[in-house]
Amino acid sequence: MVESKQRPRWRLNCVGSFAIIDEMGVDRTPRGRKARAILVYLAVHAGARIPREKLTELLWGDRGESQARSSLRQSLFEIRSSAPGLLGSDRDHVWVAHDAIQMTGEVGQEDFYADLNHISSAFDEWLEEERRQRTANIWNSLRDECARLLACGKGSAAFSILDDMARLDPYNEDGARLAMQAEFQAGHAAGIEKRYRDLAEVLERDLGVRPATETGALRDRLLAELTQDPLGLVSSGVEVQDVAPIHAAEPFDQKPANTARRTNKVIILVGLIIVAIAGMFAALRSLGMTSLPVVAVAASDNSPHSQQLSRDLLVKLGTLAEVGSGRWRLTESPAGEPRPSYIFRASENVNGANIKANLLLVDGKSESVLWAREFQFRRGLEGDLRQQVSLTAGRVLGCTLDARENGGLPPDSLRLFLTGCAASAEMGEADPREVAGTMREILNRRPAFTPAWALLLLADTWNMQIARSKSSDLTLARRQLERDLATARTEVPALPQISLAQLELLPPGAYGEALKLITKLKQRVPDNSQIWLEESGALASVGRMAEAVVAARRAAELDPLSPAVSRNLIEHLAWAGQIEAARRELANASEKWAGTAALRDAQFAFHLRYGDPREARRLMDDTKGASIDAYLAARLNPTAASIKALKASLGRPSLGEPEGKTAYAIQALAEFGQVDDVFNWLQRTPKDRLADMSYVLFRPALQDIRRDPRMMQVARRIGLMQYWIASGEWPDFCSERGLRYRCADFAKTKAA
Template identity: 25%
Template sequence: MSQGSAPGRQAVIEAPEASGNGRPRASSTPPPRFLARTFGSFEIVDRQTHSLVAIRSRKATALIAYLAVSPGQSITRDRATGLLWGDRGEEQARASLRQALTELRATTLGLAGALRVDRREIALVPGLVETELEELAGLATEGGLAQLTAAVDRADGRPLADLDGIDNDFNSWLLVERERKIGQLRTLLLDQVQSVQADEVAYGRPIIASLQRIDPADEVAARAGLELDSLAGDLAGLHRRYRALERTLKDEYDTVPSPQTQDVFRRLTAMRPVAATVAGPLTVAPTTFHPSPRQSGIEPPVVLVLPIELVGGDSEDMLLAQVCASEIETALGGVADLRVLSVPEPSIERLEAAQSSSISSYSLKGSMRPTGKSLHLTWRLVRLSDGMVAWSRKSSLGRFGLGEAMDDVVAQAAGAVMPVVERDLTHRIATGEQGAETAYSLYLRGRTISLSSSSLDHSREAAALFEQAVARDPNLVNAHLSLARLYNTDFHERIAGHDPMPLRKRAFDLYSHAARISPTSALARAGMGWCYMRRADLRQANAKFEEALELCPNHADCLNELGVAYTHMGDLDHAGDLLRRAFELNPFPPDEYFSDMGVLQLFLGDHDGAEGQFEVSRHEALHYRAFRLANRALMGSWPGMEQAADEVRAGFRGIWQGMLPMTDRNIYESVLLYSPIHHQAGRDLFRDGLIAAGLEIG
């Protein structure tokens, strides 16, 4: 989550009624020593030691929780015994209370003098403990949305989630208190997002997401989210939010969004272009005039997700079809190369609008035909410009284990869309269908050159065009990603023997910026992970790879990229799962998929299997050729091995830029620089294979 400043905001609010002691601290007052975390599991944090206060028993924990969140932060002894030990006799309850107080005095909390106990009352010393709500109110007053968003992300979850079942009276209090806490948080956060400006959208939307996780049926929060989606220009996100609300209200309450929410949705979606871009916290206003999407005809591809047609069936099957279509929208929504639009009621005007505002427009439609214990599904991806069926698929699934089977069907359909569009788009831009000279057209020209690049000059020409596109439109995510990939791969492995640090730094900056302007971009997170992996920061790398996988689990190219990363990190089982999944989802797997699987099988010791993958691929990238040479040598010598080794040497010599003549050792080091192998067994296997092939590694 972004934590930069949000310029220009003057946010001053009153704390919600009865949030702890009900008063946000003044900016000049140091924060209380203890923070009571009440959302999720209850915890007391000692801010001085940055540690959790250990409270062993649940009853003692419940007592402190009650004190922390109650007005006045006090309770009488009689109330405490009735609240926590109502099922016991009076003497036994009092003895249990004394035992709990003894435990609390033995904790860090007790030693700090925060607990005041007398013959009648138990209380927290004023000014020593504050709740998350008080902290949030203070942050909203002092720091604005940036700090508030980061804190809200930490304060997510059902209030006092671990304190159920303490006692009947406590459970009754807890039921009311949870609703009160949710209401206070909701009031605080909604107040803050009401006046969000365009440069603050990236902070406001995560706040709404937190509210909707707590209560997915909250229509006030949903309407605020729709307004923010519109302000961000994220039309696809706007549709996804509304459809998710529709589904929740139908599933939970068998109702539909209120007329007020429907009116907001219609107002925000009326007369808007199909293509939209997502704003971010580092938005930079372009200095050059850009034609509108309808003028330029050069916006990214758009996919219209149409309702699934139900052939026969009942109301339960109809609901299943609606859920399936919604899940596909969500699955496609994280793909930065596409604009996704839900079209519940397709019309000629809407289809024409999609064609006029995009370089390539498609409709994805499914049909579902129930037959007894099975469901038969058919998918068709149709290019709108000429009605050509770009991809189709049929599948059947039984009703037993339907949830898991449906997830797989959704993944197959969503995963196939991007490779099909990619293949079609590559053909169209190669034949000159580009349009006006906009940032996106510069990106497309660079992309065409990059895909067909056969020399360093070509790669540099593509990089120059991407740089122009980035300068012209700092929010064009695809240009950032393509340029970062060129720099992070040494212009597609066109140079060796150079200092890679300037290129690596530029790549990381581009990936980071792409992640900020498009928080749902899995490829941006994956690219950042690769940058960390090349720095040998495997903890950060793995965190970014996990984020990428969560953001877009059905993007075949991203899955392949993650599989390669885990191959180099030594998690070979996980790598195999990801690489195989990429094959399953991509109807047109490129050569590099086979080569990457070959490298994995090399590390697994399956040299015959690896050679089979390399043979199918015939990819000419130098690092693949080196891996294949090592693998074949580990299988034993063959008549052409010496010539193959010389060809690898010649390939690297052709791109060598070092001050000294290239050696065989440099080949090994260059491959590791490009494909960092972070497990010793893999490094040893690759090294032994090159030595067996005749290279003098040393």
């Protein structure tokens, strides 16, 4: 192993020509382009032990194994000669320590390592994806900064940032919507129209599409607000309410892009008179005469812990889409003008071995406490505490606005409703039947209170999913959901959650019906993260993995406060075989949810199958079981003996196996090439249970299973083949290399 005890610091220039500089400022760049390519790859994955086979495939994939390994040894020797002490290596791996190297320059531009193009086709593909991702990271950072400025009402200060975002990605409609918001805050009606028109022109010219419906709707709504008669508004003496509810994203199903719906919009041009009126309205808005509810966050005391908690909560709430879309405003000052409609007051203190936080939601006008909650974690779990506070605050705020929009509730009923709403943020941990009981009590008082019906159906659905995953008796959970659905159709027939709950009642294998129902829901409620979450699972269940990733990403964008929704995106990326992209999303989550149990769970899930098995073992707790330990042992040392031990730990398939164990066993056996054993499990698993877990068939580990013609027999048995033929939407694997049949031909032959 080549490794210096006192490792020097190295600086890697990322823009333009490759260069590596030591701590004394000496250029240590190796001459060979492939040696440079190796260093770039290792630096991007600093801290990870990269298999030598990975490097040979990346740079010498067109050569024989012996020649490729020899070429790799020569390049590594060249790196060690020019930059001694930088590399670490053993017989099978090469690495750069995570703290040994610093990448400099504005990473993400198109000239990222411009002189390393055309080294090999595989490296070109990786480099292009790296450039794209780094550009996306820069764009996301700019977006977050822009959202923060908009949340504080400083839209004018965001214009230069928005211009940079448009230069990096002119087709991104999220950026265009933020830009229209900035123009709105500045009182620029013509600016709103120009931002929309510029987007429409570039989309039509380059992509042949029009802006999404929600983009046009936002443009129309902002123009309507700016151009209404401000004198009539003021003279009426009535505060205009224009609040859209924040739809909470519920815990995602264990089951697992999106074809955008484009519609034509009539473009209304704004004249000079309207611009003048808009300027007057902007002046009135600056005096506090605004139709948007204002939300403030403040510390309850001056302690450093409380101040930090309130700052963290302010930032997290500022990431919600409802802030950037102009549906409500966020402010740092509860004493400013206009006076906030609602104030979150947060405090945090250390009490022995525990750390506690108190969160209050206060009416901004009467100063009455609408809702309160105490959180308690062990010391050292501050990240978990703050993550839970922000998630709960986001849910409670959404429910508060829902209640306000639906006629309000008496104080005691509102407090009860918000308490149940807060519990729904923890439904992955808590018993959903408790949330359901709270909502039924609200509905006894207000039978047609829509927000309570939404949470009740959510709780019923989650309860049914728990029963299914544990192979417990579904009858009671199903009957309760059916009863509540029947009443909801009478009391609140237009509620979107009715259709969401109906998904749970579809029979196993009803793939087409589920996707049709979700498509109709998206048309009605395009910005509900739970609907996109359901779509990601439904698409993954029929093998449309690329589209599933798009849906999962949209769900994460709509619910940035939920670690569960972020994890859903990471998992779908990995399941689609986009391992590097999943690794990057996990790194993003590591920054956002540092020190939390949610992050540790996501890290374990990733490293268990796709990352470093040693890291998975480090993260594994005592509840994971002997089969997980046997699986990791086989990954670390895939010998005949370790695979035999894994098979013994899995046992034989039986009719009573829960879905989760069956899916785990099938993936584990497939990963180690036990094809016949996998088909034995598939054959012995009851048809309905296998249809419910069809998503497992499309995981990366089952590539050899999908290449086997017996895969199509399994697909026909559980109704997948019938869905593919009827819809014409074939799974992604049908276009994979190495397939021993053509899917459509196989289907026709079997049908005949």
